[in-house]
Amino acid sequence: MIVRWKHLIIGAVLLPVIGLLVGWSGLIGVGASSGHWAVTDWFLHWVMRNSVRTAAISVDAPPLDDPALLPHAAGHYETGCAICHGSPTQPRSEAVLAMLPVPPDLKMVVPTWTDEELFQIVQHGVRFTGMPAWPTEVRPDEVWAMVAFLRELPEMSAERYHEVSGLHPPPMEGEVSPLPITCESCHSERKLSASSLIPSLAGQSEAYLLESLRAYSEGERPSGIMEVAAGTLPEAALPDLARYYARQQRPQRPPLPADQALLDKGRMLAERGRPGEKVPACLSCHEKAGANPVYPKLSGQSRPYLERQLNLFKQGVRGGTSYSHLMTEAARKLTDEDIAAAAAYFAQRRVPSMP
Amino acid sequence: MLGALFVCLSLSSCSGVQSALDPAGLEASKVATLFYVMLAGGGLIWLGVVGALFYATRTGREPHSERSAGRVILWCGVIVPVTVLAALLSYAVWLMPNMRPWAPGGEGGLRRIEVTGEQFWWRVRYLRADGSLLFETANEVFVPVGERVLFVLKSPDVIHSFWIPSLGGKMDMIPGRINHVALEATKPGTYRGVCAEFCGPSHALMAFSVEAVDAAEFEDWIASRRAGRPAADPGGLELFLRHGCDACHAIAGTTADGTIGPSLTAFGARGSVGAGTLPNTVEDVARFIRYPDEIKPGSRMPSFGMLPEGDAERIAAYLKGLR
Numbered sequence: 102m103i104v105r106w107k108h109l110i111i112g113a114v115l116l117p118v119i120g121l122l123v124g125w126s127g128l129i130g131v132g133a134s135s136g137h138w139a140v141t142d143w144f145l146h147w148v149m150r151n152s153v154r155t156a157a158i159s160v161d162a163p164p165l166d167d168p169a170l171l172p173h174a175a176g177h178y179e180t181g182c183a184i185c186h187g188s189p190t191q192p193r194s195e196a197v198l199a200m201l202p203v204p205p206d207l208k209m210v211v212p213t214w215t216d217e218e219l220f221q222i223v224q225h226g227v228r229f230t231g232m233p234a235w236p237t238e239v240r241p242d243e244v245w246a247m248v249a250f251l252r253e254l255p256e257m258s259a260e261r262y263h264e265v266s267g268l269h270p271p272p273m274e275g276e277v278s279p280l281p282i283t284c285e286s287c288h289s290e291r292k293l294s295a296s297s298l299i300p301s302l303a304g305q306s307e308a309y310l311l312e313s314l315r316a317y318s319e320g321e322r323p324s325g326i327m328e329v330a331a332g333t334l335p336e337a338a339l340p341d342l343a344r345y346y347a348r349q350q351r352p353q354r355p356p357l358p359a360d361q362a363l364l365d366k367g368r369m370l371a372e373r374g375r376p377g378e379k380v381p382a383c384l385s386c387h388e389k390a391g392a393n394p395v396y397p398k399l400s401g402q403s404r405p406y407l408e409r410q411l412n413l414f415k416q417g418v419r420g421g422t423s424y425s426h427l428m429t430e431a432a433r434k435l436t437d438e439d440i441a442a443a444a445a446y447f448a449q450r451r452v453p454s455m456p
Numbered sequence: 457m458l459g460a461l462f463v464c465l466s467l468s469s470c471s472g473v474q475s476a477l478d479p480a481g482l483e484a485s486k487v488a489t490l491f492y493v494m495l496a497g498g499g500l501i502w503l504g505v506v507g508a509l510f511y512a513t514r515t516g517r518e519p520h521s522e523r524s525a526g527r528v529i530l531w532c533g534v535i536v537p538v539t540v541l542a543a544l545l546s547y548a549v550w551l552m553p554n555m556r557p558w559a560p561g562g563e564g565g566l567r568r569i570e571v572t573g574e575q576f577w578w579r580v581r582y583l584r585a586d587g588s589l590l591f592e593t594a595n596e597v598f599v600p601v602g603e604r605v606l607f608v609l610k611s612p613d614v615i616h617s618f619w620i621p622s623l624g625g626k627m628d629m630i631p632g633r634i635n636h637v638a639l640e641a642t643k644p645g646t647y648r649g650v651c652a653e654f655c656g657p658s659h660a661l662m663a664f665s666v667e668a669v670d671a672a673e674f675e676d677w678i679a680s681r682r683a684g685r686p687a688a689d690p691g692g693l694e695l696f697l698r699h700g701c702d703a704c705h706a707i708a709g710t711t712a713d714g715t716i717g718p719s720l721t722a723f724g725a726r727g728s729v730g731a732g733t734l735p736n737t738v739e740d741v742a743r744f745i746r747y748p749d750e751i752k753p754g755s756r757m758p759s760f761g762m763l764p765e766g767d768a769e770r771i772a773a774y775l776k777g778l779r
Contacts, residue, residue: 374703376716380716381716386700389700392697393699427700430758
């Protein structure tokens with residue numbers, strides 16, 4: 102038979118119609134119970150691995166050996182990830198194992214990916230699998246912390262996991278389990294140190310804490326970790342939480358070592374700013390007697406946390422309270438050295454004692 | 457009739473607070489004279505050219521002899537243009553030393569006012585004879601009538617140009633260098649200075665007021681700007697400090713000493729808010745505090761629309777009370 106143009110055109114019209122008819126008939130099964138054909142399974146995974154590998158080409162991993170990266174990532178893992186992927190204290194449930202595809206046991210798969218590929222998967226998720234994207238795209242620092250945690254996860258003991266995530270140890274027989282992850286799991290003063298990336302909340306201004314919790318839960322302050330943590334709290338609980346932390350005394354920790362020249366530069370910035378470059382003095386808003394309580398207290402806060410916040414402000418992505426854009430403007434002209442100096446200065450500055 | 461009306465209307469726009477044709481200063485009157493001389497010279501040349509054209513098209517239809525053609529070229533192409541241009545040029549060059557002092561060092565004895573073009577306002581610093589700061593204000597310049605003052609012109613960011621049409625100028629303000637212009641007001645009055653070099657989205661919204669006053673009034677003004685009288689409402693000052701306005705703004709006589717934004721000492725005595733953008737009323741100042749970027753696009757002041765109800769108005773009323 103000779104194939105003519107007419108046949109091609111009829112085919113081009115008929116084939117989609119047949120396809121639609123098959124879809125309409127309901128004969129295609131979407132049940133997870135029967136699983137994929139082996140070839141489909143192979144093909145989908147092959148495409149996924151290739152896609153992640155190619156996307157990761159343009160990603161460069163920062164150093165990931167800082168132990169301060171682990172606690173908030175571990176706490177978030179317990180809140181958001183362990184339910185599907187299991188954890189050192191808890192295997193995947195039967196319900197999760199009936200998903201299609203089955204969320205992998207990370208002990209087995211993490212070693213098969215590079216850091217950059219893990220970043221790609223955690224940041225963007227995987228389509229058609231149930232693996233969600235990170236809640237915000239402007240906080241790669243959080244995603245890298247998660248990658249650092251995932252690297253350690255395959256070898257992690259249950260005790261270490263409890264310690265690093267702040268998860269309460271399992272209850273004794275007959276005891277009711279307390280809330281598994283709470284604010285205290287990460288923000289407890291006992292767990293914090295001078296090198297923490299997690300801020301100390303003790304003694305922070307109540308108005309600032311309340312506005313910040315609202316900003317997190319409404320997405321005004323981007324953070325995959327805190328949006329999930331604060332977003333699940335009832336609105337009515339936020340004022341109590343803010344008051345609870347505001348009434349505590351922030352401890353004065355010995356700060357990370359910093360040379361005197363850096364501290365002097367930090368003090369200059371704090372007290373005088375650099376008016377020629379439109380950098381105002383930090384202390385004209387922060388820690389000033391009679392100042393707006395929405396301006397946070399900085400003294401005694403950990404240096405890495407302050408540095409990270411200043412960097413986020415400088416990049417223009419920090420967000421926060423309804424006053425946070427003032428800080429975005431103030432941080433615009435800060436250099437890396439300014440940020441290190443200001444953070445070092447406030448980390449060692451004397452914490453005012455509670456009235 | 458209509459023509460006369462048109463001429464009247466166009467001439468009436470030549471006077472006012474910002475007109476180079478209504479001079480109130482030595483330099484500006486030189487510029488105005490130069491303009492009128494050039495206008496007269498240009499008018500004569502225009503008449504000559506139009507006359508020659510008329511002659512060529514209407515009367516002189518026959519070919520010129522070689523001799524008369526040569527004569528036309530000699531007179532109209534060489535002698536008249538050279539004479540006219542040489543006269544105008546000599547006059548302009550003769551005027552120049554009066555308008556632009558050759559050596560700023562030679563102006564050492566003059567009172568110095570440092571003006572810095574910012575985005576988008578004017579930082580005005582009155583200096584002592586030794587160059588130290590007497591006081592700083594913003595968007596307002598007072599000069600004593602009959603005294604030549606030296607403006608020291610700077611810019612930290614982009615090129616601006618300092619121009620007070622009624623007194624003289626203009627002179628560019630260029631980042632990385634210092635320019636000078638000396639001006640002398642001859643008539644007391646209120647004038648308006650503007651930026652004459654495109655400098656950003658609010659270029660057209662940066663003006664400053666210029667007051668030429670007699671010597672006694674000038675000394676009074678200096679004293680008022682140096683001291684800064686406390687305003688009636690200390691609650692307004694409390695709010696000003698509470699929200700951190702002092703990070704950028706200074707008010708003499710208070711703890712507010714920020715120098716990033718314009719000084720607000722004696723703000724209530726100024727005619728406008730936002731460098732000549734809005735009239736200085738409590739409503740407009742409060743509006744400026746809340747939405748500076750809507751009023752002046754590209755303004756470096758962050759918006760304070762989030763202030764609690766009434767705070768911006770109370771701060772505005774406090775500022776308005778500063779004299």
